[in-house]
Amino acid sequence: xxxxxxxxxxxxxxxxxxxxxxxxxxxxxxxxxxxxxxxxxxxxxxxxxxxxxxxxxxxxxxxxxxxxxxxxxxxxxxxxxxxxxxxxxxxxxxxxxxxxxxxxxxxxxxxxxxxxxxxxxxxxxxxxxxxxxxxxxxxxxxxxxxxxxxxxxxxxxxxxxxxxxxxxxxxxxxxxxxxxxxxxxxxxxxxxxxxxxxxxxxxxxxxxxxxxxxxxxxxxxxxxxxxxxxxxxxxxxxxxxxxxxxxxxxxxxxxxxxxxxxxxxxxxxxxxxxxxxxxxxxxxxxxxxxxxxxxxxxxxxxxxxxxxxxxxx
Amino acid sequence: xxxxxxxxxxxxxxxxxxxxxxxxxxxxxxxxxxxxxxxxxxxxxxxxxxxxxxxxxxxxxxxxxxxxxxxxxxxxxxxxxxxxxxxxxxxxxxxxxxxxxxxxxxxxxxxxxxxxxxxxxxxxxxxxxxxxxxxxxxxxxxxxxxxxxxxxxxxxxxxxxxxxxxxxxxxxxxxxxxxxxxxxxxxxxxxxxxxxxxxxxxxxxxxxxxxxxxxxxxxxxxxxxxxxxxxxxxxxxxxxxxxxxxxxxxxxxxxxxxxxxxxxxxxxxxxxxxxxxxxxxxxxxxxxxxxxxxxxxxxxxxxxxxxxxxxxxxxxxxxxxxxxxxxxxxxxxxxxxxxxxxxxxxxxxxxxxxxxxxxxxxxxxxxxxxxxxxxxxxxxxxxxxxxxxxxxxxxxxxxxxxxxxxxxxxxxxxxxxxxxxxxxxxxxxxxxxxxxxxxxxxxxxxxxxxxxxxxxxxxxxxxxxxxxxxxxxxxxxxxxxxxxxxxxxxxx
Numbered sequence: 001x002x003x004x005x006x007x008x009x010x011x012x013x014x015x016x017x018x019x020x021x022x023x024x025x026x027x028x029x030x031x032x033x034x035x036x037x038x039x040x041x042x043x044x045x046x047x048x049x050x051x052x053x054x055x056x057x058x059x060x061x062x063x064x065x066x067x068x069x070x071x072x073x074x075x076x077x078x079x080x081x082x083x084x085x086x087x088x089x090x091x092x093x094x095x096x097x098x099x100x101x102x103x104x105x106x107x108x109x110x111x112x113x114x115x116x117x118x119x120x121x122x123x124x125x126x127x128x129x130x131x132x133x134x135x136x137x138x139x140x141x142x143x144x145x146x147x148x149x150x151x152x153x154x155x156x157x158x159x160x161x162x163x164x165x166x167x168x169x170x171x172x173x174x175x176x177x178x179x180x181x182x183x184x185x186x187x188x189x190x191x192x193x194x195x196x197x198x199x200x201x202x203x204x205x206x207x208x209x210x211x212x213x214x215x216x217x218x219x220x221x222x223x224x225x226x227x228x229x230x231x232x233x234x235x236x237x238x239x240x241x242x243x244x245x246x247x248x249x250x251x252x253x254x255x256x257x258x259x260x261x262x263x264x265x266x267x268x269x270x271x272x273x274x275x276x277x278x279x280x281x282x283x284x285x286x287x288x289x290x291x292x293x294x295x296x297x298x299x300x301x302x303x304x305x306x307x308x309x310x311x312x313x
Numbered sequence: 314x315x316x317x318x319x320x321x322x323x324x325x326x327x328x329x330x331x332x333x334x335x336x337x338x339x340x341x342x343x344x345x346x347x348x349x350x351x352x353x354x355x356x357x358x359x360x361x362x363x364x365x366x367x368x369x370x371x372x373x374x375x376x377x378x379x380x381x382x383x384x385x386x387x388x389x390x391x392x393x394x395x396x397x398x399x400x401x402x403x404x405x406x407x408x409x410x411x412x413x414x415x416x417x418x419x420x421x422x423x424x425x426x427x428x429x430x431x432x433x434x435x436x437x438x439x440x441x442x443x444x445x446x447x448x449x450x451x452x453x454x455x456x457x458x459x460x461x462x463x464x465x466x467x468x469x470x471x472x473x474x475x476x477x478x479x480x481x482x483x484x485x486x487x488x489x490x491x492x493x494x495x496x497x498x499x500x501x502x503x504x505x506x507x508x509x510x511x512x513x514x515x516x517x518x519x520x521x522x523x524x525x526x527x528x529x530x531x532x533x534x535x536x537x538x539x540x541x542x543x544x545x546x547x548x549x550x551x552x553x554x555x556x557x558x559x560x561x562x563x564x565x566x567x568x569x570x571x572x573x574x575x576x577x578x579x580x581x582x583x584x585x586x587x588x589x590x591x592x593x594x595x596x597x598x599x600x601x602x603x604x605x606x607x608x609x610x611x612x613x614x615x616x617x618x619x620x621x622x623x624x625x626x627x628x629x630x631x632x633x634x635x636x637x638x639x640x641x642x643x644x645x646x647x648x649x650x651x652x653x654x655x656x657x658x659x660x661x662x663x664x665x666x667x668x669x670x671x672x673x674x675x676x677x678x679x680x681x682x683x684x685x686x687x688x689x690x691x692x693x694x695x696x697x698x699x700x701x702x703x704x705x706x707x708x709x710x711x712x713x714x715x716x717x718x719x720x721x722x723x724x725x726x727x728x729x730x731x732x733x734x735x736x737x738x739x740x741x742x743x744x745x746x747x748x749x750x751x752x753x754x755x756x757x758x759x760x761x762x763x764x765x766x767x768x769x770x771x772x773x774x775x776x777x778x779x780x781x782x783x784x785x786x787x788x789x790x791x792x793x794x795x796x797x798x799x800x801x802x803x804x805x
Contacts, residue, residue, distance in 0.1 A: 182427040185417045192410030192459075199371055199408055200422050201393035259412035 014253035015265045022268050025275050032282045039161055046163035047229055049274045050153070051076065053167050054222035055241040056248035056270040057174055057263065058215040063249050064178070065191045065208055066258025067112065067119030071127030072219055072245050075101070076238030078134040079223020084143030084233025091146065098220050105216025109208040127242070134235035143233040153228030167267050174263025187211055191259030240291065244273045247298040255305075273297070320383045322347040322483060322515050323368065323400075328377035330363055330539075333704070337363040339539040340377070345484065350506055350516040352526040352547065355536035356559055356793060357608050357759040361519055364536070365486050368517075369402035370395035382483075393424075399483030401474040403490055407466055411459025415439050415469045418458060425478040442472040446505045447498055467493045471502060475509065484515040491520060503529050521607055523552045523797050535559055556797070560761075560789040581722050581753040582619055583631045592778040594771065596753050598634075598721065601744060603767030604757040606796045611776040612757040616724045619755060623722070634721025634753070637661060639711050641727035647711050648699050655681035655695035657710050661718035684713040688743060705736035712740055716747060723747070725756040729763065741766050761789050774798045 035041045055072055062069040079098065087094030108126060112119050157165050178184040189197045190207045198204050226237060252269025254261040276297060277290040323345040330338040338360045345351050353361050366372035368379070370392045379386045381398045395402075409418045416436040420426045426435050436454050443450050452465050461469075467490065474485050487506075491499040506516050506529065520526055526533060527547050535543040535558040543558040582596035594615065596602050604612040616638070621627065623636040640646045649657055658681045659666060666676050681695045688709050692702055699707060708728060715723050729737050744754060744766060756767060764770050764787060772780040772795035780795035 180432070182420055182431045185413060185420050189410040189413055189417070189421045192412035193408065196408035196410055197421055199392055199404065201391065201396065201424070202421070259410065 015262050015268070018252050018265055018268045018272060022272055022275070025272065025279060029275065029279060029282060039156075042164065043156075043161040045278060046161065046167075046271070046274070047153075049163045049271055050166055050229065051222040051226040051238075051241065052244055052248065052270040052274050053170055053267050054218045054225060055238075055245040056252075056266045057170060058218035058222065059245035060174070060249045060254060060261050060263065060266045061211045061215040061218065062119065062123075063191075063246075063254055063256065064187060064259065064261050065194075065211055066256070067123075067208075068246065068256070069123045069215060070120060070242055071123040071125075071130055072215070073238045073240060073242035074127040074130035074134065075216075075219045076223040076226055076241050077235050078130040078137070078238075079220050080227045080230070080237055081134040081138035081143070081233045081235055083145050083149065083224055083227040085138055087149075088144055088146045102213055102216035102220060105219070106209045106213040109212025110205060112212075113205050113208045131235065138233045138235055141232060141234040145227045145231060145233075149224060149228040150231050153225065167271065171264045171267040174266070178261070178263055188259045188261070191257075191261075193259075243291070243294060243298075244270070247273050247294055250298060251301050320380065321345060322382060324378075324380040325364070325368065326378040326380065328364065328367060328374045328379070330360075330367065330372070330374050337539055338367075338374070341536075341539070341541055343534060343541065345515050345517060347483065347515050348510045348513045349531045350510055350518055350529060352518045352520070352530035352533045353536060354519070354521075354523070354526060354533060354555060354559065356761065356796065359536040359559075360539040361536055362488065363539075365402060365488055365517065365519065368395075369400060369404075369486055371402070397480050399480055400486070401482055401484070402486040402488070403471050403474045404488060407463075407470060409458045409466055409470055412457050414457055415443075415452060415454040415473075418469065419473050419476060422473055423476070423478040438476045438478070439469065439472060442476045443468065445508075446472050446475065447501050450498075463493050464495055464498060468498060475505075482509075482514055484517065485509070486517040486519075488519045489521065490518075491522065491525065499525075521797055523555055527552065527555075552797075552799070556790055556793050560793045579633070581632070581634050582755065584615075584629060587629075587777070590777040590779070592771065592781045594778070596722070596755055598751050598753050599748050600769070601748050601754040601756060601767045603764045603770040604755065604773060605761065605764055605770050605792050606773035606779075608759050610773040610796075612773050613726060614776070615773075616726055616755060616757055619722070620724060632722070635718070636722045636724060637715035637718040637720035638724045639715045639726065639728040641708075641730040643704075643707055643711055648707055650698075650700050652699060653696050654685070654690065654692050654699050654702065654710055657699045658684050658695070658713050658717055661714045680717060684717055688713050688716075689739060705732040708732050709736065709740065712743070716743070720752075722753045722755065725754060725758070727757050727759050730759060737763075761792055764792065772796055 029045070030037050033041070036045050055076060058072055059069055079101065082094060082097055086097060108122060111117065112122050153162070155162055160168075178187065186197060186202050187207050187210065190202075190204055194204055197207075222241070223238065227233065230237065248269035249261065249266050250256070250269070251272055252262060252265030252267070254266060254269075273294050276293050277287060280289055280293060281287055321344045323343075325341060325343040328338055328341045328343075329336075337358075341360070341364055343351075343353075343364070353364070355361050363372065367374045370390055373390070379390060381400070386394065386398070410421065413421070416432060416439055419435045419439040420431060423435075423438075426438070440454055443452060443454075447468050450465070450468055452461065452469065458466050458469060471487070471490055474487075475482060487502075490502060494502065503525065506518070509516060518526065518530055527550060530547040533545060533547050533550055533555065534541050535555060537559060579598040580595060581598055581600075582594065584594035586593040604615060606612060618627065618630055619632055620636055620638055622630045622632040623634070644650075649660070655678060659677050662680060663672065666672055666680065678695065684690070685692065685695055690702070690709050690713065691706050699710060702710070712728060729740060732740075744756075748754060756763075758764065765784075768784050770782040770784075770787065770792065771778045772782065772792055774796060775798070779798060780791065782791055782795075
């Protein structure tokens with residue numbers, strides 16, 4: 001395709017390429033494991049996309065304003081530990097602390113905006129706070145979530161397995177809220193040219209706080225989903241989700257520069273990152289390689305994109 | 314035409330604004346009638362943009378009163394309030410979000426474009442405005458504006474200022490709107506401002522193209538040094554009169570140090586004349602050559618090209634000797650804010666100060682101390698952090714760094730912008746002394762009064778040189794005429 005054409009269909013390609021990549025991966029998996037095509041097979045294959053898609057959506061909210069969240073993984077761990085202890089024992093206290101965590105995310109956004117701090121430093125610092133709190137709540141792996149949580153996660157909706165249904169709904173919701181509402185435009189505008197948005201009278205502080213609060217809320221849902229699947233708490237369980245969430249946003253067509261994100265692509269990106277691990281195990285390759293492969297995919301995608309930009313310039 | 318209270322639509326009374334020690338506006342009065350086009354002209358730093366930002370609500374004035382439609386706007390005047398009063402501004406720097414489409418950028422502009430169907434309404438609003446101002450514009454309102462060429466982006470930005478939702482447009486400020494438009498689009502815009510005026514919309518038009526102003530504006534205000542120094546009906550003024558008003562020299566100018574001599578024999582920089590200009594660039598050892606003109610017309614590009622050519626030979630530009638660069642933008646490309654005064658001075662000479670790859674601290678300190686004394690940098694101790702110095706003294710450190718590098722060619726990128734006059738005078742003398750010792754200076758300045766320190770001056774306009782002025786022929790009028798495009802070739 002000519003560069004002129006490629007540029008003109010930029011937004012189509014942005015989601016189109018990862019979608020094609022996902023279909024190819026699914027095709028490969030289904031060929032190797034025909035049993036994976038069944039309702040039950042899909043559920044097993046895709047169960048762990050549930051925390052991943054919400055973690056990726058949290059990351060996307062932060063990347064929308066041109067920031068990055070290096071603390072989302074440990075944040076999932078903290079939610080996991082709270083869900084496996086407080087939420088079962090003292091439901092009210094549990095829910096209040098989860099709500100406080102969402103508020104903490106919004107305040108983190110406010111801090112980054114008001115003090116003009118680099119988000120990479122603030123969220124990295126916060127990641128140690130989340131980890132420390134998680135260890136305080138649950139020093140050793142264990143605990144148990146309230147019984148409704150695993151039940152919810154093992155719910156079998158008609159027609160589509162839960163992970164597939166949740167992914168579709170989340171993608172549609174994200175697309176509607178961020179890409180189609182009029183305030184979503186303002187939020188993306190902040191990522192594109194904050195000064196221009198401020199010049200027209202919008203509050204950048206409010207915008208950043210909203211997006212960080214959304215990130216916190218998605219992080220809480222991701223942590224709860226993780227707890228429902230694991231049915232136990234562990235203060236280090238979420239660590240890998242930092243990389244997975246960033247990679248999902250970028251592989252799905254988002255960019256670090258801010259304002260260029262796609263919710264549908266992000267969900268597809270999360271699936272790709274997760275299925276890369278499954279593909280390895282179907283190929284009888286040790287899952288020790290999983291992290292390297294996920295990181296490798298991210299580097300390859302960014303590299304190809306840079307290459308495309310040079311040839312287009 | 315007057316408003317309900319019997320007053321002009323906008324009256325600015327005694328507006329003043331200072332940025333630190335620099336006084337940008339010193340008591341400006343300006344009146345804008347509905348349905349009229351007012352043009353504001355002036356050289357760099359005359360205060361045009363600051364005044365417009367205050368009127369548009371993006372900047373607060375220190376003193377003075379803004380009256381709109383007969384009422385004082387009072388405290389808390391900001392963008393939203395200005396917009397509700399019908400005041401719109403097309404800023405000089407593009408203020409669109411590159412990741413959003415034309416329709417989405419219009420939405421950002423209008424809080425009222427919300428709720429179901431907002432996208433359709435936004436698309437129609439901007440589409441209609443574009444069609445009215447720039448017929449046959451060929452812009453796809455769905456594409457992110459970052460993918461569009463700069464001319465189309467400027468069209469969208471201009472058209473957006475004329476769109477209306479809940480508040481009617483009463484005044485549009487166009488700050489150099491034609492700079493990035495091609496001739497057809499510029500003509501379309503100027504024709505449209507006529508239609509807008511007929512509907513009672515006032516227009517403030519800022520441009521560096523004097524014929525455009527005289528041909529289309531109703532009234533012209535001339536600004537200089539933060540004040541309005543003249544005004545009149547556009548059809549009663551000539552280009553020569555405008556140039557004269559812009560260029561009245563005020564205050565005492567620094568004069569040459571005794572014993573000033575012309576350039577030496579050795580050619581340091583040479584660029585042959587290009588197709589678009591008859592002037593070649595030449596810089597000899599011991600010479601101080603000024604680069605003048607309005608900001609952003611190609612002076613910095615020449616400095617950058619000379620700097621690059623000193624390291625990698627380039628076609629069409631010969632540079633003979635080592636270079637040092639002094640930036641006026643000390644915060645982003647000058648100082649190392651966490652380092653001491655001494656370290657900031659000696660960074661350019663590290664190789665000479667090192668022995669077997671290790672720095673000799675005593676020699677480093679000695680060099681820094683030497684330059685502190687020579688340039689009279691006011692700090693009790695060179696070990697102090699650079700940020701403990703005043704702005705003028707920080708700038709002195711940057712100049713000291715360039716001098717300490719012992720380069721043959723020193724490139725000045727408007728280094729004395731915002732520096733107090735006493736510091737400036739001191740540095741002028743150091744430049745003269747260094748030139749006498751054989752250094753060559755290429756000096757870009759936005760302050761015309763600084764040009765008297767130069768042996769020769771090249772004036773830039775839209776990327777090319779429009780005049781070359783020898784020191785003895787220097788008049789500010791000639792610099793301004795060339796800055797606005799009319800050079801020696803067009804003559805007096």
